[in-house]
Amino acid sequence: MAARVSNIAGREDLVNNVAIIFGVTGLVGKELARRLISTSKWKVYGVARNPDKIKPIQSCNYHFISCDLLDPLETQKKLSLLKDVTHVFWVTWTAEFMFDAEASCVQNKGMMANALNAILHSAKALKHVSLQTGMKHYVSLQGPFVDRQLKIYNEECPRASGTQHFYYDLEDLLKEKLGGKMGWSVHRPGMLMGSSCRTFYNLMGSLCVYGAICKHLKLPFLFGGTRECWEEACIDGSDARLVAEQHIWAATNGEISSTDGQAFNAINGPRFTWKEIWPGIGVKLGLQVPQNIFLQEFTFTKAMSDKQQVWKEIVEKNRLVETEMEDLANWAFLDILFRCPVKMLGSRDKADRFGFKLKYNTLDSILYWIDLMRDEKLVP
Numbered sequence: 001m002a003a004r005v006s007n008i009a010g011r012e013d014l015v016n017n018v019a020i021i022f023g024v025t026g027l028v029g030k031e032l033a034r035r036l037i038s039t040s041k042w043k044v045y046g047v048a049r050n051p052d053k054i055k056p057i058q059s060c061n062y063h064f065i066s067c068d069l070l071d072p073l074e075t076q077k078k079l080s081l082l083k084d085v086t087h088v089f090w091v092t093w094t095a096e097f098m099f100d101a102e103a104s105c106v107q108n109k110g111m112m113a114n115a116l117n118a119i120l121h122s123a124k125a126l127k128h129v130s131l132q133t134g135m136k137h138y139v140s141l142q143g144p145f146v147d148r149q150l151k152i153y154n155e156e157c158p159r160a161s162g163t164q165h166f167y168y169d170l171e172d173l174l175k176e177k178l179g180g181k182m183g184w185s186v187h188r189p190g191m192l193m194g195s196s197c198r199t200f201y202n203l204m205g206s207l208c209v210y211g212a213i214c215k216h217l218k219l220p221f222l223f224g225g226t227r228e229c230w231e232e233a234c235i236d237g238s239d240a241r242l243v244a245e246q247h248i249w250a251a252t253n254g255e256i257s258s259t260d261g262q263a264f265n266a267i268n269g270p271r272f273t274w275k276e277i278w279p280g281i282g283v284k285l286g287l288q289v290p291q292n293i294f295l296q297e298f299t300f301t302k303a304m305s306d307k308q309q310v311w312k313e314i315v316e317k318n319r320l321v322e323t324e325m326e327d328l329a330n331w332a333f334l335d336i337l338f339r340c341p342v343k344m345l346g347s348r349d350k351a352d353r354f355g356f357k358l359k360y361n362t363l364d365s366i367l368y369w370i371d372l373m374r375d376e377k378l379v380p
Helices: 027-038 072-079 102-122 166-178 203-217 227-231 240-252 274-284 300-304 308-318 331-337 349-354 362-375
Strands: 003-006 012-015 017-022 042-048 062-066 087-090 128-132 183-189 191-193 237-239 260-266
Touching: 017 027, 027 042, 027 191, 027 240, 072 102, 087 102, 087 240, 102 166, 128 166, 128 240, 166 183, 166 260, 183 240, 191 203, 191 240, 191 362, 203 274, 203 300, 203 308, 203 331, 203 362, 227 274, 237 240, 237 362, 240 260, 260 349, 274 362, 300 331
Parallel strands: 017 042, 017 087, 042 062, 087 128, 128 183, 183 260, 191 237
Antiparallel strands: 003 012
8 A cells, every 4th residue: 555645735645665775875875865755656764874964855755764773773773663665775885894804794784684674574565675786796806916808797797706795795685584575686886976975985076176176276187096097998987876766777667676686787888988088077177187197106195185174275265065075085995996906897788688778978977976066065
């Protein structure tokens, strides 16, 4: 039976589905919430440890729940009352430890186990659970790295050997808890692009803060990394809008939503190289792009990690939302991304074959998110 919620005018409208989004303040979580409540056919519970301080969602169909998912008692108390949930979207993780550390596996599995124990007990109308992981599903970053030949990973590729990963633990947990009882799907984006000040691996925040500091200090907009990462396609872009739409598509597509553990790469489509798109990013950020912008010896950690006071000056000068530099920028992440010793390129043939046709050009995605972060007054 459809749930009922009152709208602003005071009358009641039928709501066909009720979603709970774990990680609602993250890149994809925010887009999921926006898209679901915009249809008027969804009621949404958004779960995160802390609320979003940047344009929090205001809708009678949206309810934020502050919850520490690592605390089983708190999780049980707050989630066991949600008896109307029909769809779970898991787009969160804890970054306290490196993603392939045993402690990370224990914590992330514990978070999901706590949430599922509460939801599965109370939500008798639950139809589908949608899990987000990533393209690191296919590779080990432990080394040794001897082969950079182009390899395109599809969803049938085996798990990386000789490594542990919480992605695997979460999939195994869903299979254990849901196998044969209801449908669930897995979505594996590449390099995510979106807007959030609560995201650890935040490409757009890092690029925008870096560009703003370069402009403020009249520094060249250099790319620091390996020549392979500069000149070759090494990773797929994944627009948060696309990933959110793919979650919704799989969760509501009858051919997919009732099946057990369907996996889909969640990537923009067209390949790119940083050499091709870096000048366009610089121009969008209002910078003079030098002719020689590739400098292998340049590292973002060394060049930018002492610029906290510069960022404070930029925030004050441009009357931006008050943030610390680390809220938006992760310099170690950029150094890892631009020096990654393996390629993480995926096929989206399966999503295409099942009928998901949305695609984005990665440079267009980056330019879109720069504009949105400017509108949100996060960056100048």
